[in-house]
Amino acid sequence: MSESELGRKWDRCLADAVVKIGTGFGLGIVFSLTFFKRRMWPLAFGSGMGLGMAYSNCQHDFQAPYLLHGKYVKEQEQ
Amino acid sequence: MVARVWSLMRFLIKGSVAGGAVYLVYDQELLGPSDKSQAALQKAGEVVPPAMYQFSQYVCQQTGLQIPQLPAPPKIYFPIRDSWNAGIMMVMSALSVAPSKAREYSKEGWEYVKARTK
Numbered sequence: 001m002s003e004s005e006l007g008r009k010w011d012r013c014l015a016d017a018v019v020k021i022g023t024g025f026g027l028g029i030v031f032s033l034t035f036f037k038r039r040m041w042p043l044a045f046g047s048g049m050g051l052g053m054a055y056s057n058c059q060h061d062f063q064a065p066y067l068l069h070g071k072y073v074k075e076q077e078q
Numbered sequence: 079m080v081a082r083v084w085s086l087m088r089f090l091i092k093g094s095v096a097g098g099a100v101y102l103v104y105d106q107e108l109l110g111p112s113d114k115s116q117a118a119l120q121k122a123g124e125v126v127p128p129a130m131y132q133f134s135q136y137v138c139q140q141t142g143l144q145i146p147q148l149p150a151p152p153k154i155y156f157p158i159r160d161s162w163n164a165g166i167m168m169v170m171s172a173l174s175v176a177p178s179k180a181r182e183y184s185k186e187g188w189e190y191v192k193a194r195t196k
Binding site for chain 2: 012013016020023024031054057
């Protein structure tokens, strides 16, 4: 794995971690305010779940160096 | 009767807010693969600052307040990768020459002590 590819993977991992932890935290806030009487545990639970998902994605990304990241391109109807 | 209807309404409102948040997360694929999360973060970085600026302009127009222009944040350039790599190379070269340098300095020290005791 070249250094630039490694750098890109680290960037992707960090961005993924930020998004997932933030999303988990946000969902925790919503559920804490709506159903769980402003308790703290939904926030911790959501953030922890986001962190775990990000760690799992990063681990898979670093352990599978031969997978290519592509994107779907829709066929244009003529 | 009214209390029951009101508690049912409250539950429906809370349920719709929570369900809307869950649907938004599912639709934007925020908890999906890392590519989608990275794309969502990039899109947020492009969309949020102009939206905040437009909102502040709208608030200024409606209230007549003038928000002072903040100075631009200083651009700090610190290449972590280069300094880390340089640090690693320095440590490894120091470790590789450490035995010969130690031998040289101890020999010099011994010669010095010998010369002083004569």
